[in-house]
Amino acid sequence: MNTDRLLAGSRFYNGDLSPLETEAVRLLREKNITVAAAESCTGGLLSQRITNVSGASEIFHCGIISYANEIKEKLLFVERDMLRKYGAVSAVVACEMARGAKHQAQSDIAVGITGIAGPSSDGTDKPVGLVYVALYDGDKVQVREIRSDFKGDGVRDYNRYLSSSVALEMIIDYINHGCRLSSGQNAEEFISQFHG
Numbered sequence: 799m800n801t802d803r804l805l806a807g808s809r810f811y812n813g814d815l816s817p818l819e820t821e822a823v824r825l826l827r828e829k830n831i832t833v834a835a836a837e838s839c840t841g842g843l844l845s846q847r848i849t850n851v852s853g854a855s856e857i858f859h860c861g862i863i864s865y866a867n868e869i870k871e872k873l874l875f876v877e878r879d880m881l882r883k884y885g886a887v888s889a890v891v892a893c894e895m896a897r898g899a900k901h902q903a904q905s906d907i908a909v910g911i912t913g914i915a916g917p918s919s920d921g922t923d924k925p926v927g928l929v930y931v932a933l934y935d936g937d938k939v940q941v942r943e944i945r946s947d948f949k950g951d952g953v954r955d956y957n958r959y960l961s962s963s964v965a966l967e968m969i970i971d972y973i974n975h976g977c978r979l980s981s982g983q984n985a986e987e988f989i990s991q992f993h994g
Contacts, residue, residue: 818966819847825973826857833969834903835861836874836895838886839913839929844962859903864895874898874910880992885922887913889941890992892930897985900934907935907972909965913944916953926953929961933968938982942968 826833835844845861848854862873867886870876876894884890895910913929914920927946932939944964948956972979 817847818963818970819851822966822969823848823851823854823857825970827853829973829977830857831907831973831977832857832859832903832905834859834899834905834908835965836899836908836910837861837863838865838870838895838911839915840911840958840962840965841865843958844909844911844965847962847966859905860899862899862902870895870898873902875901884992885920885924887920887922887924887928887930889930889932889943890989892932892941893934893939893985893988896932896934896939900936907933907969909933909969911961911965913957913961915957915961927957929957929964931961931965931968933965933972933979933982934985935972935977935979935982937984938979939985939988940968940972940979940982941988 837844842861842863848858864870864874867881871878874895875898876891880890880894892910892912895912896908899910900908910932914924914926916926919926927948929944930941932941942964944961946957946960
């Protein structure tokens with residue numbers, strides 16, 4: 799799925815243009831839902847944006863920056879076979895990162911982000927701007943694929959900000975859909991597709 803290059807990190811809420819993180823924290827507090835994050839390519843940007851909002855301490859449990867595959871394995875329980883077969887930048891790894899973060903933090907929901915921010919790739923045939931963002935609620939998972947084609951100066955910052963914005967939108971949409979993943983699927987079934 800292609801994400802609009804013009805995503806600016808804000809949307810209209812109740813007639814006001816609000817930063818995504820402000821709206822996400824407001825909704826999480828309103829519904830008393832806690833969140834954790836496991837971040838790779840964003841390097842903690844999602845966690846920073848959430849904790850920049852006053853009151854975030856009520857709903858944000860932790861952020862784990864799992865840049866190295868060894869940390870993905872040890873802290874987030876990402877299966878080594880999945881990393882070898884599909885690479886760190888894959889839908890299944892994003893899902894497992896989110897599940898691991900939720901387990902470690904004992905939060906209500908968790909986000910996993912993995913991708914290639916650029917400007918150089920990771921030594922695979924995967925392109926700069928390819929990112930997977932997963933939201934896990936303890937049962938179901940929703941994974942969004944981002945394929946940014948931005949190539950200009952600041953591509954790394956752009957892709958990191960875009961990815962964290964998509965994650966915040968997913969959190970907002972989750973709450974606005976009655977705290978359920980309307981297009982998600984059972985996490986165990988999702989992961990089982992990658993075995994074999």
